[in-house]
Amino acid sequence: xxxxxxxxxxxxxxxxxxxxxxxxxxxxxxxxxxxxxxxxxxxxxxxxxxxxxxxxxxxxxxxxxxxxxxxxxxxxxxxxxxxxxxxxxxxxxxxxxxxxxxxxxxxxxxxxxxxxxxxxxxxxxxxxxxxxxxxxxxxxxxxxxxxxxxxxxxxxxxxxxxxxxxxxxxxxxxxxxxxxxxxxxxxxxxxxxxxxxxxxxxxxxxxxxxxxxxxxxxxxxxxxxxxxxxxxxxxxxxxxxxxxxxxxxxxxxxxxxxxxxxxxxxxxxxxxxxxxxxxxxxxxxxxxxxxxxxxxxxxxxxxxxxxxxxxxxxxxxxxxxxxxxxxxxxxxxxxxxxxxxxxxxxxxxxxxxxxxxxxxxxxxxxxxxxxxxxxxxxxxxxxxxxxxxxxxxxxxxxxxxxxxxxxxxxxxxxxxxxxxxxxxxxxxxxxxxxxxxxxxxxxxxxxxxxxxxxxxxxxxxxxxxxxxxxxxxxxxxxxxxxxxxxxxxxxxxxx
Numbered sequence: 001x002x003x004x005x006x007x008x009x010x011x012x013x014x015x016x017x018x019x020x021x022x023x024x025x026x027x028x029x030x031x032x033x034x035x036x037x038x039x040x041x042x043x044x045x046x047x048x049x050x051x052x053x054x055x056x057x058x059x060x061x062x063x064x065x066x067x068x069x070x071x072x073x074x075x076x077x078x079x080x081x082x083x084x085x086x087x088x089x090x091x092x093x094x095x096x097x098x099x100x101x102x103x104x105x106x107x108x109x110x111x112x113x114x115x116x117x118x119x120x121x122x123x124x125x126x127x128x129x130x131x132x133x134x135x136x137x138x139x140x141x142x143x144x145x146x147x148x149x150x151x152x153x154x155x156x157x158x159x160x161x162x163x164x165x166x167x168x169x170x171x172x173x174x175x176x177x178x179x180x181x182x183x184x185x186x187x188x189x190x191x192x193x194x195x196x197x198x199x200x201x202x203x204x205x206x207x208x209x210x211x212x213x214x215x216x217x218x219x220x221x222x223x224x225x226x227x228x229x230x231x232x233x234x235x236x237x238x239x240x241x242x243x244x245x246x247x248x249x250x251x252x253x254x255x256x257x258x259x260x261x262x263x264x265x266x267x268x269x270x271x272x273x274x275x276x277x278x279x280x281x282x283x284x285x286x287x288x289x290x291x292x293x294x295x296x297x298x299x300x301x302x303x304x305x306x307x308x309x310x311x312x313x314x315x316x317x318x319x320x321x322x323x324x325x326x327x328x329x330x331x332x333x334x335x336x337x338x339x340x341x342x343x344x345x346x347x348x349x350x351x352x353x354x355x356x357x358x359x360x361x362x363x364x365x366x367x368x369x370x371x372x373x374x375x376x377x378x379x380x381x382x383x384x385x386x387x388x389x390x391x392x393x394x395x396x397x398x399x400x401x402x403x404x405x406x407x408x409x410x411x412x413x414x415x416x417x418x419x420x421x422x423x424x425x426x427x428x429x430x431x432x433x434x435x436x437x438x439x440x441x442x443x444x445x446x447x448x449x450x451x452x453x454x455x456x457x458x459x460x461x462x463x464x465x466x467x468x469x470x471x472x473x474x475x476x477x478x479x480x481x482x483x484x485x486x487x488x489x490x491x492x493x494x495x
Contacts, residue, residue: 019157060231236373
């Protein structure tokens with residue numbers, strides 16, 4: 001792995017985990033104890049719909065940036081008008097999506113009015129939220145292509161969560177109505193795009209003037225053709241990740257509040273993968289440009305090992321402490337316990353195979369990725385339709401697990417067949433066994449009578465067993481060498 005990838009990955013991971021700590025405070029301590037379940041469900045649904053809205057508007061141009069920017073890169077020539085193209089098409093898409101959004105309001109009202117009328121009151125709030133979500137996504141894609149990912153991670157994973165913490169605490173003082181809270185909540189979640197554009201200006205990379213050169217470097221027809229296929233793929237992926245909340249909310253916003261709280265509790269598992277993927281995606285595109293399959297395979301396996309080592313530890317830590325975490329929330333939220341289990345398994349599989357999507361989406365076989373996504377979007381809709389009425393939020397989590405596992409396994413085997421690379425080594429099996437041993441040891445420890453003491457001792461036990469076994473089995477030599485230096489620097493012990 002290159003030094004750039006390592007440095008950016010470490011910074012992104014550190015920022016993301018700091019954000020996760022703040023997010024846990026918001027999700028476990030503040031939102032459930034200050035807002036009621038329906039209000040929590042509404043705030044989460046607004047964000048989910050805005051993500052879907054923005055994906056429709058982007059018309060596949062987020063992925064287009066990753067794939068084609070290496071060909072346009074030339075700061076002296078303002079990157080040949082690339083940023084203008086990157087912004088103008090999605091903004092046109094936003095206008096078209098907004099027209100559809102307004103046209104279908106009566107159908108949305110009919111869908112939610114009986115069980116979740118609260119969402120109808122805030123329908124128009126989604127338009128500005130989706131616009132700023134779109135702009136944030138496009139600026140993040142542009143910065144990722146410039147190998148500048150730290151600020152966007154800081155904004156998304158840390159700054160917005162800190163601002164949300166402040167907003168919820170102010171609301172707890174009973175100085176504003178819930179409607180005002182929602183309006184400010186949308187403003188907070190729109191700040192990110194403004195921060196990124198300010199950062200791009202500071203980098204002197206805000207080249208928004210159109211250029212005819214953009215039409216000659218890569219045939220514009222090819223760019224739009226690629227964008228069309230990735231647009232369909234992105235929509236399918238968005239359906240896979242958001243349809244559960246949309247369907248649950250039609251039955252009960254309160255249940256969506258419980259479900260999304262459980263959903264967030266598993267989000268820490270994906271942090272290493274998301275952090276590394278931000279910088280790994282453009283590097284994958286460079287490998288394709290240079291036809292460097294040896295480098296691609298090495299990157300694929302290194303990313304998977306790092307993701308598994310960190311992700312498994314987080315999976316074990318979350319599930320071993322699940323009852324402790326629910327002790328901080330109202331009792332009604334405990335019904336989401338097995339939602340956490342199903343979603344955590346899905347996220348772990350997603351983490352272990354995370355780079356396969358980037359490899360496929362930036363390759364000449366990108367159209368096949370669309371086929372996988374369309375089929376699996378249909379599978380997701382069907383499984384949610386089948387399981388939610390029968391098993392409620394646990395059914396939604398089960399449906400998500402089936403879909404995500406199926407999608408990632410399909411991509412995994414396809415990449416292996418087409419490009420003769422796969423991410424797993426025997427050390428991946430070894431770290432899985434280490435995780436199972438650490439989880440088994442945690443079950444042998446009885447409850448210690450105090451939730452804070454139990455979390456600390458149980459987590460220390462898991463971490464000690466996990467780290468000791470991983471180090472002594474030399475599962476990932478590069479990480480082991482780094483950990484040994486850290487441990488020696490802190491304790492003076494040589495392992």
